[in-house]
Amino acid sequence: MSQFKTSYEQDLRLATKRSDVFWYGLLLAVLLAIPFSLSEFYVGEMSFVFIYAIAGVGLMLLTGYTGLVSLGHAAFLGIGAYANAILLSEGVPFAVSLPAAGLITAAAGVAIGIPTLRMTGLYLAIATLAFGAIVVLVGEKWTSLTGGFDGFPVPTPTVLGFAIEGPSGVYYMALGILVLVVLVAMNVLRAPLGRALVAIRDSEISAQSMGINLAFYKTVSFALSAGITGLAGALFGHYVRHLAPDSFGILLSIQLVTIVFIGGLGSLHGAIFGAAFVALLPQAIALVRDDLPFGIGRLPGLEPSLFGLILVLVIMFEPHGINGRWQKLKRWFLAFPLHKRAAFRRQKTYAKTDRLR
Amino acid sequence: MSGSTGYFSARDLAMRFGGIRAVEGVSFDVRRGEVFSIIGPNGAGKTTIFNMISRIYTPSGGSLHFDGQDITSIAPHKIARLGIARTFQNIELFTNATLLQNLLIGRHCHSTVPILSQLLHLPSVRRAEVEHRRRAEAVIEFLNVQRYRDQLIANLPYGVRKVVELGRALCTEPKLLLLDEPSSGLNVEETEEMAFWIEDIKKDLGITIIMVEHDMKLVTAVSDRVLALNQGRILALGTSAEVQGDPEVIRAYIGGEPEPAAEVAA
Numbered sequence: 001m002s003q004f005k006t007s008y009e010q011d012l013r014l015a016t017k018r019s020d021v022f023w024y025g026l027l028l029a030v031l032l033a034i035p036f037s038l039s040e041f042y043v044g045e046m047s048f049v050f051i052y053a054i055a056g057v058g059l060m061l062l063t064g065y066t067g068l069v070s071l072g073h074a075a076f077l078g079i080g081a082y083a084n085a086i087l088l089s090e091g092v093p094f095a096v097s098l099p100a101a102g103l104i105t106a107a108a109g110v111a112i113g114i115p116t117l118r119m120t121g122l123y124l125a126i127a128t129l130a131f132g133a134i135v136v137l138v139g140e141k142w143t144s145l146t147g148g149f150d151g152f153p154v155p156t157p158t159v160l161g162f163a164i165e166g167p168s169g170v171y172y173m174a175l176g177i178l179v180l181v182v183l184v185a186m187n188v189l190r191a192p193l194g195r196a197l198v199a200i201r202d203s204e205i206s207a208q209s210m211g212i213n214l215a216f217y218k219t220v221s222f223a224l225s226a227g228i229t230g231l232a233g234a235l236f237g238h239y240v241r242h243l244a245p246d247s248f249g250i251l252l253s254i255q256l257v258t259i260v261f262i263g264g265l266g267s268l269h270g271a272i273f274g275a276a277f278v279a280l281l282p283q284a285i286a287l288v289r290d291d292l293p294f295g296i297g298r299l300p301g302l303e304p305s306l307f308g309l310i311l312v313l314v315i316m317f318e319p320h321g322i323n324g325r326w327q328k329l330k331r332w333f334l335a336f337p338l339h340k341r342a343a344f345r346r347q348k349t350y351a352k353t354d355r356l357r
Numbered sequence: 358m359s360g361s362t363g364y365f366s367a368r369d370l371a372m373r374f375g376g377i378r379a380v381e382g383v384s385f386d387v388r389r390g391e392v393f394s395i396i397g398p399n400g401a402g403k404t405t406i407f408n409m410i411s412r413i414y415t416p417s418g419g420s421l422h423f424d425g426q427d428i429t430s431i432a433p434h435k436i437a438r439l440g441i442a443r444t445f446q447n448i449e450l451f452t453n454a455t456l457l458q459n460l461l462i463g464r465h466c467h468s469t470v471p472i473l474s475q476l477l478h479l480p481s482v483r484r485a486e487v488e489h490r491r492r493a494e495a496v497i498e499f500l501n502v503q504r505y506r507d508q509l510i511a512n513l514p515y516g517v518r519k520v521v522e523l524g525r526a527l528c529t530e531p532k533l534l535l536l537d538e539p540s541s542g543l544n545v546e547e548t549e550e551m552a553f554w555i556e557d558i559k560k561d562l563g564i565t566i567i568m569v570e571h572d573m574k575l576v577t578a579v580s581d582r583v584l585a586l587n588q589g590r591i592l593a594l595g596t597s598a599e600v601q602g603d604p605e606v607i608r609a610y611i612g613g614e615p616e617p618a619a620e621v622a623a
Contacts, residue, residue, distance in 0.1 A: 008490040012483055184476050191475035191482055192461075192468040192489075195454075199462045202451035209411055210529065211437030211466030220472060266453065 035168035043167040049279040050174035056259040056271035058228030064265040066221040067201030072132030078248030080233025085154040094157035105230020106223040113222030139245030152243040264321025273322040364389035371418035380589040397586035403569040437466040440532035460493040463528030536568040
């Protein structure tokens with residue numbers, strides 16, 4: 001279970017345990033093999049999970065690690081999607097347009113980050129909500145750039161002369177970017193930057209006394225979070241193939257927030273668990289819809305109300321989300337015959353900083 | 358101001374919140390290497406002075422000098438790099454991080470690696486991190502908290518948290534350490550231990566300390582000089598014995614003549 005550490009460098013490795021290398025390697029191998037063994041439908045669903053996971057990691061850095069809530073993150077997804085699609089249609093190669101979409105969205109993140117520096121909690125939520133609404137409106141009205149309600153067709157990307165087409169093309173692209181984004185996020189978290197973000201989340205006043213420039217690091221957090229979400233947006237464009245401004249509204253923003261809350265605030269695992277949950281739940285509902293008793297399946301608004309119900313239940317009974325459950329399950333197996341209920345009792349006392357200020 | 362003589366000096370310090378004069382006309386000098394205690398009944402303005410020194414408040418009047426530099430209007434996050442660190446009265450630790458992470462955050466003012474290299478985790482980041490870790494481990498050893506190294510602060514008892522806060526301040530490698538009620542919430546034994554640490558920090562690490570404290574036993578044990586405040590003004594300044602014998606101070610605490618109004622607060 002544990003191994004002796006002999007140097008400080010060991011704690012800086014991405015995988016601190018040797019068994020992790022094996023399990024994550026196995027996971028990656030399975031994911032690489034999926035397009036060869038599953039039908040196109042499932043490959044498409046998995047790509048959707050990856051895209052949500054990228055956006056989830058982006059929002060997790062902001063909400064889970066810096067403690068800043070955003071109800072306008074779908075706008076960043078939209079900006080990334082349109083930036084990438086417009087650049088591609090202007091003949092810019094995909095290898096440039098994708099990173100450019102990330103950078104443009106990061107700049108948008110700075111633009112919303114700076115005026116909201118002094119806001120936290122509800123005020124920040126409302127400011128970002130307004131920002132999201134404005135972006136959608138601009139997208140609808142600025143028809144010469146976005147095509148308005150007619151939509152904007154997303155050109156097929158080519159890399160080194162190969163067109164990235166079909167479900168498996170998008171699948172591998174999304175998987176590759178997700179792995180990259182997770183690596184960057186892990187680098188952030190093991191560096192002074194990540195610690196500064198956590199410090200801001202837990203106590204602004206002492207973060208400042210330790211020499212952390214609040215304005216600078218909050219802006220960096222917004223930029224990073226927006227940039228990563230922008231990359232997810234670019235991929236989202238290739239997934240849906242046709243962009244419309246109203247698909248990046250408040251509902252998508254709330255789905256993104258749901259990802260980080262249900263997944264478990266303050267963990268990268270959580271972002272990915274949450275993304276899988278939120279992306280696959282509608283499909284799961286569709287599968288069982290016809291078999292539900294009393295015609296529940298035909299009720300309008302079944303999906304959003306189920307989302308809401310689950311969010312409430314998670315917040316009430318498992319504030320650490322799916323990831324919290326997963327950690328407990330792991331510990332239960334490690335301690336197998338000897339586990340005791342009280343081992344997890346204490347976690348309820350963290351309340352103060354679990355709450356977003 | 359060039360008239361300042363001490364290592365750290367405050368001149369005519371004033372702080373007003375609306376109509377309330379929390380601190381008024383307070384001047385004092387702190388010598389290099391001494392333990393300087395500030396005492397006074399509740400609401401005397403002790404913590405306000407601390408918040409002005411660590412630049413959380415901007416003084417309404419007066420000036421602050423440290424090590425030959427005017428720090429009256431410097432940005433709050435730059436104070437740590439100048440060599441001033443503090444602890445808080447009601448413990449402001451990063452509760453959802455481990456003890457080690459808390460100490461490493463204390464190293465923040467010494468991290469110079471650009472953000473872009475951090476995103477890519479270049480070898481320079483790794484070298485710097487190992488160095489930070491070495492310094493943090495030295496503090497862990499100094500304060501003897503090895504067994505709590507990887508525990509979340511949220512799971513640690515109050516007494517240990519108090520020590521961790523001291524450790525986090527030490528990680529910034531301060532020249533001047535501000536301790537806001539280091540003994541509050543500690544039992545007699547823990548308070549005695551705290552006194553030893555303050556002595557060690559002064560003698561072994563050569564750090565100058567300004568301390569706000571209510572426990573007179575601790576004040577007497579470690580202080581070189583004591584400043585007594587009441588209602589934002591200086592009552593007395595001198596050795597611990599001198600200050601405790603000062604009739605003004607006795608009146609502020611115990612309340613003798615019914616002269617000033619708000620003594621009940623003590």
